[in-house]
Amino acid sequence: MQIISINYILESMNNEKNYFGDIWKTCLNNKKRFNRSKLREILKKMEILGHIEKHGYKDEAFYVKHYHYSVEENIGFINNIIFTYESKIKSMVRKLENKKIFSYISKDLNSHKINKATKEDYELLIVTVTSMFELASSILWTKENSDDEELKKELKKCFKQISEFMDETSQMLLEGRKTNERVILQREITNKIPKTGHLTV
Secondary structure, X not given: OOEEEHHHHHHOXXXXXXXXXXXXXXXXXXXXXXXXXXXXXXXXXXXXXXXEEEEOOHHHOEEEEXXXXXXXXXXXXXXXXXXXXXXXXXXXXXXXXXXXXXXXXXXXXXXXXXXXXXXXXXXXHHHHHHHHHHHHHHHHHHHHOOOOHHHHHHHHHHHHHHHHHHHHHHHHHHOOOOHHHHHHHHHHHHOOOOOOOEEEO
């Protein structure tokens, strides 16, 4: 797993059109070029989080830095993402609530004949939990880099909402689990928390 700075990617882009090939040449990972698929994944995450916008298709596609022009627009955008992730996580937790997969992951997920749909639900849960933590990381970074007091106040509320939701989700997942299951789950969740202003790929 790699941890990538949002700010580093943005600083590698100019203020107008940024074609993928140009970004790939400019952005370096430990003085080496990113794997192209990894860079596309990073850019997709930054697009979802509202830091950049993609225009065009295939070879003609380019990215521009995205600036929200009002507090309402910015917070509305973030709240939509929060709602989407909360809905997905709740759905996955309900589907997995009475499944034995949590017992299996405390041993070896691949060594048991797990229902394919159940395994996919678990993997989607982990992906969405990761996305929620990355959103929280993005919110904190935006708050730290903003001079707009109203925006900072609203971002603080958004971060608090995510924190409370994830605490409740963790409690639901851990309730009634055996000690070894709890340790594995806590480690799985904790490992998905990136540093402020960073994404994982």
